Amino acid sequence: MSNDEHSILHEIRQAQPFSTPAQEATVALMRTADVVRRRIAATMEPFGITTQQYNVLRILRGAGEGGLPTLEIAQRMIEEAPGITRLLDRIEKKGWVKRRRCAEDRRQVLVSITPEGLALLAAMDEAVLAADNGALGSISDADLRVLMRVMDRIRNPPA
Amino acid sequence: MSNDEHSILHEIRQAQPFSTPAQEATVALMRTADVVRRRIAATMEPFGITTQQYNVLRILRGAGEGGLPTLEIAQRMIEEAPGITRLLDRIEKKGWVKRRRCAEDRRQVLVSITPEGLALLAAMDEAVLAADNGALGSISDADLRVLMRVMDRIRNPPA
DNA sequence: TCGAATTGCTTGACACGACAACTAATTAGT
DNA sequence: ACTAATTAGTTGTCGTGTCAAGCAATTCGA
Numbered sequence: 001m002s003n004d005e006h007s008i009l010h011e012i013r014q015a016q017p018f019s020t021p022a023q024e025a026t027v028a029l030m031r032t033a034d035v036v037r038r039r040i041a042a043t044m045e046p047f048g049i050t051t052q053q054y055n056v057l058r059i060l061r062g063a064g065e066g067g068l069p070t071l072e073i074a075q076r077m078i079e080e081a082p083g084i085t086r087l088l089d090r091i092e093k094k095g096w097v098k099r100r101r102c103a104e105d106r107r108q109v110l111v112s113i114t115p116e117g118l119a120l121l122a123a124m125d126e127a128v129l130a131a132d133n134g135a136l137g138s139i140s141d142a143d144l145r146v147l148m149r150v151m152d153r154i155r156n157p158p159a
Numbered sequence: 160m161s162n163d164e165h166s167i168l169h170e171i172r173q174a175q176p177f178s179t180p181a182q183e184a185t186v187a188l189m190r191t192a193d194v195v196r197r198r199i200a201a202t203m204e205p206f207g208i209t210t211q212q213y214n215v216l217r218i219l220r221g222a223g224e225g226g227l228p229t230l231e232i233a234q235r236m237i238e239e240a241p242g243i244t245r246l247l248d249r250i251e252k253k254g255w256v257k258r259r260r261c262a263e264d265r266r267q268v269l270v271s272i273t274p275e276g277l278a279l280l281a282a283m284d285e286a287v288l289a290a291d292n293g294a295l296g297s298i299s300d301a302d303l304r305v306l307m308r309v310m311d312r313i314r315n316p317p318a
Numbered sequence: 319t320c321g322a323a324t325t326g327c328t329t330g331a332c333a334c335g336a337c338a339a340c341t342a343a344t345t346a347g348t
Numbered sequence: 349a350c351t352a353a354t355t356a357g358t359t360g361t362c363g364t365g366t367c368a369a370g371c372a373a374t375t376c377g378a
Contacts, residue, residue, distance in 0.1 A: 021303045023291040025310075026195060032310040033192030034237050036185060041366095050333065071356060078193055083335055085358055090333075107343045107356045132182040138316045143309045144180045150302045151184075151191040157297045193335095200336090209363065230326060242365055244328055249363075266326045266373045 029154075036135045043131040047124050052077070053091050054128070056084075057121055060097060060113035067112025069102065096120060188313075195294045202290035206283050211236070212250050213287070215243075216280055219256060219272035226271025228261065255279060 041051050049057075059076050060068065074084040088111060091097050096117035102108035113121075136144065200210050208216075218235050219227065233243040247270060250256045255276035261267035272280075295303065 019288055020292055021300060021307075022295040022298065023288065025295050025298070025303050025307055026199070026291045028307055028310050029192055029195060029295075031237060032314050033188055035314045036188060040185070052334070069356075070358095078190060079334090080336055081357065082337080082359080087334080105344075105356085109357070129178055129182070132185050133179055136181040136184050136188075136313055138312060139181065139184070139309055141180060143305070143312075144184050146302070146305050147184055147309050148180075148187055150298055150306050151187050153297060154295055155191050155194045197336095211364070228326075229328095238364090239366060240327065241329080241367080246364075248328095264326085264374075268327070 039135050040128075040131055043127055044124070047120065047127075048094075049120065049124075052079075052087055053096075054121075054124070056087060056091060057096060057113055057117050060111060061118060061121055063112070065112065067100075067110040069108040069110055070099075073111060091117075198294050199287075199290055202286055203283070206279065206286075207253075208279065208283075211238075211246055212255075213280075213283070215246060215250060216255060216272055216276050219270060220277060220280055222271070224271065226259075226269040228267040228269055229258075232270060250276075 037051070044051055044054055055077055056073060059073055070084055070088065071081055073088075074081050077084070079087075088097060088099065092099060095114060097111050097113055099109050099111050102110050139147070196210065203210055203213055214236055215232060218232055229243055229247065230240055232247075233240050236243065238246075247256060247258065251258060254273060256270050256272055258268050258270050261269050298306070
């Protein structure tokens, strides 16, 4: 079958075949995610923003005026706190978000998106939607459903 | 359904629902790969090696005595050349690989695994196999086949 | 054959992802 | 009220992904 042309085994050129289907699927999952990540990053790059920075702005747009505390943002990304701090540093330097101390709990730093940030997102919305759809656009709805279900189970294994 | 507990929408707490199933699946793919990557990294970490470093050693073990030129390794990982150079720097410093100039084409650097590297891999083999299986162990063979097929198609979209 | 591409890396600079340690503010326990 | 524990963030360090340059060896083309 012509599928051999782009099978994982071929891509890796591994001398030894995989020990198990689960192992092969694990490798395939990594590589697939990488490929998609790169495609999406490529559509963001012309706007001078990275996917992580874009995700933060998306989250903050959804949060509205009041903004969100730093760690709340970290939670919604999968990320650890340290990463968020510096990510916000860079985004703030570009003028897309602003930070202010919360009055009630002075440990918290409330982050909110600026008008410039909103304008950037607005300019990007169309391209990003197209890219996200494009990345998995060739997959049928039925396959997408199976994909989602299987991945849900991978992330949250039974017991 | 109790599935709501760990749905992607719940995990992201996104105010706006996704525009399309493809978009939702894209996000799920990223997060799933992250989760699995972390699980595997956790099993490698006790051996003082990262997943990338481990992958290089695996490739070199498959290559045997002669070793492989740097860029050939880069190709088998998905990675760019600069990343490989520095990855090899670190692995070499740990004594797991050695580099030598190729006599026929002095532009090439042949990289091969050392006995220490082989010993490390041997010590890790069992744990890694278990981890890879464990990561997707709860997925049925039928689902794995679908998963592989769909991901193949994502990586290599039709025309 | 001699200069112009090309190839195979390497280095520099910037963005992330993750762990550890640290500060400051708040809360809990006695 | 006073100390101990917790919470919210920040900073330092290491490993990696990526783009842009740069360098040396090799091949190509007139």
